[in-house]
Amino acid sequence: MNSLLILFGESFRLGGQGNRNRGSEESYEQQINAALSHIKFIESLKKKNINMKVSINSYITKFNNSLNEIYKSVLVDSKYYENLIGQTKLIHNCIDRITNINNYDFILCMRIDLFLKDKFLEIFNPYSDKILFPSVCFKPHHKCGKHPRVNDMMMFIPKKYFDFIKKVQLCHNSWHDLIVSHKLSYDDLDMMLNTYHDSDSAKDFNPIYYIVNRNVNNTHRTKEIFDKYKF
Numbered sequence: 001m002n003s004l005l006i007l008f009g010e011s012f013r014l015g016g017q018g019n020r021n022r023g024s025e026e027s028y029e030q031q032i033n034a035a036l037s038h039i040k041f042i043e044s045l046k047k048k049n050i051n052m053k054v055s056i057n058s059y060i061t062k063f064n065n066s067l068n069e070i071y072k073s074v075l076v077d078s079k080y081y082e083n084l085i086g087q088t089k090l091i092h093n094c095i096d097r098i099t100n101i102n103n104y105d106f107i108l109c110m111r112i113d114l115f116l117k118d119k120f121l122e123i124f125n126p127y128s129d130k131i132l133f134p135s136v137c138f139k140p141h142h143k144c145g146k147h148p149r150v151n152d153m154m155m156f157i158p159k160k161y162f163d164f165i166k167k168v169q170l171c172h173n174s175w176h177d178l179i180v181s182h183k184l185s186y187d188d189l190d191m192m193l194n195t196y197h198d199s200d201s202a203k204d205f206n207p208i209y210y211i212v213n214r215n216v217n218n219t220h221r222t223k224e225i226f227d228k229y230k231f
Contacts, residue, residue: 001050003126004076004104005038007112008057008090011067014213023061030115030212031063035070037116042074044121055098056080057090058112087111088169095165102162109170110154113212120208123192131164131184132156135193136231137172138204138222142196144176148231150191151199153209161188172199186228196222 014027021027042052054071056078058064064080071078077097081090091109095101106126125132133150136142142149149172157165164184168177178184198204198221201211205220 001048001105001126002103003045003050003052004098004101004107005042005052005054006057006091006094006107006109007038007054008087008094008109009111009113010084011058011112012061012063013113022059023063027213028063028066031113032066032070034113034115034212035067037114038110039070039074041116041121041124045126048126050126052108053104055094056112057094059084088171091170092166102159105159107157107162107165108154109157111211114153114209115212116209117207123208125192128156128190129158129160130188130190131158131161131178132190132192133174134199134206134208135191135195135197136226138196138198139224141198142222143231144173145180147176147179148191148226148228149173150175151197153199153211154192156192190228191226194226195220196224196226 010022012023012027012031014021014024045052052074053076054074055076056067058080060080060082068075068078134154135151136148137151152171152174155170164182167182168174175189178189197206202214202217205218210216
């Protein structure tokens, strides 16, 4: 089984949401720890005979070579931009560069500044036949219209849905957009977790990752079980 990990977003970023402090010495250690957690995840998949390659889609810092070195054994390409272009464009540009996309059985798009906890390795299902998001956001920020408002730090796409990768923006509205604009059904979509968690681990406890170089919040705000059919 072959897979692709698309890492996107700002690396070596220091500070909370909206902060543009990127590439400082203070950010180095935690970003490297995040990268090492990704390698640990990839190694865990290898034990299941799942090969995962990596594409880096980030922005220029003086530490680009450090990232390339860590991922070198699994790296298919890396692209570092001078100016911010947004996570959707980063992902779509990557898809345009990958000429053998159909050689992969699934694609995982993920923020590059996430440290993956062991719980993620435990719950990750590489055999899912649905488009997956990490979780629904915490209440009262859990709906887009009548549909779930998703945690937008990751998106898992099995091969049968590859045609949708460039049709949808990875954002809080992704579930809504896939249903309303692209006519998928709730049977096509799901969450990795059945609990409510905000995207930002500085605002709410998250069991599967934390964003590096930010505070980590250990308060679980919405202690309920998510059921997409009774949402």
